Amino acid sequence: MLKAILSCALAAGIAIAAAALPSVAAADELETVKAAGEFKFANSGAYPPFSFVDDTNQVVGFDVDIGNEIAKRLGVKGVAVSTAWDGIIAGLLAGKYDSIIGSMTITAEREKAVDFVGPYYRSGRGIFVATDSAVKSLDDLKDKTIGVTLGETHEKWARERGGWEIRTYKGLPELFLELKSGRVDAIVVDSIPVMVAMKDNGEKVRKLETSDIDGGAVNIGIAIRKGNPDLKAAMQKALDEMMADGTYEAISMKWIGADIR
Known part of the structure; x- marks a missing residue:
């Protein structure tokens, strides 16, 4: 609240x-x-x-x-x-x-x-989970915990969609830590920096295949x-x-x- x-x-x-x-x-x-x-x-x-x-x-x-x-x-x-x-x-x-x-x-x-x-x-918007997560789709995130950056458009989207608990953070490094620790089940962020972190830093996350989110290019x-x-x-x-x-x-x-x- x-x-x-x-x-x-x-x-x-x-x-x-x-x-x-x-x-x-x-x-x-x-x-x-x-x-x-x-x-x-x-x-x-x-x-x-x-x-x-x-x-x-x-x-x-x-x-x-x-x-x-x-x-x-x-x-x-x-x-x-x-x-x-x-x-x-x-x-x-x-x-x-x-x-x-x-x-x-x-x-x-x-x-x-x-x-x-x-x-x-x-x-564009992306929803990422840990590589070994059992989550395969948006439906699997019902009643789960989602991490977002406070004040970003992704926070607004997550709140308007609803169906999960939302926790807010200062930025991507915190979101990665929370996802690794299991304190959040998924993070909602811009795709580009996460994809770069996966390539350069070996971040063990997986992008959900989602065609029904308002995540087209912005x-x-x-x-x-x-x-x-x-x-x-x-x-x-x-x-x-x-x-x-x-x-x-x-x-x-x-x-x-x-x-x-």
């Missing part, structure tokens, strides 16, 4: 922030970014290979490289900021960073609060505050040029092993 209340509170917070938005930014922020000499972009830091903490305690990944490259093309320094996913939009609206480059699904609800640059890649975008057409246009131009000159593909191959645009 508490998790449901928190999820509803997050949605309500976005709606309230969106209603108050006209007073947030009086001038386009492109010049502010250039004057500051840096472009701050947020991610969860807990979503490998898109954003995660490496052995040197630095936040790295696909999203970080994309953010730094956009900053470079804006003529400033990129600064990655890691924050909890369930408060990431609130942090943007509060001015704690200039953008969210954190693998955020573009949804109608989020578009009420922020503008999106992109999409910069596409992804657009992933870069969020900025509303009322900033110049910043939006400059970021879109940088992204388009990256995709045209091979830079995007190189970043994607480095972290994902495939071109995911």
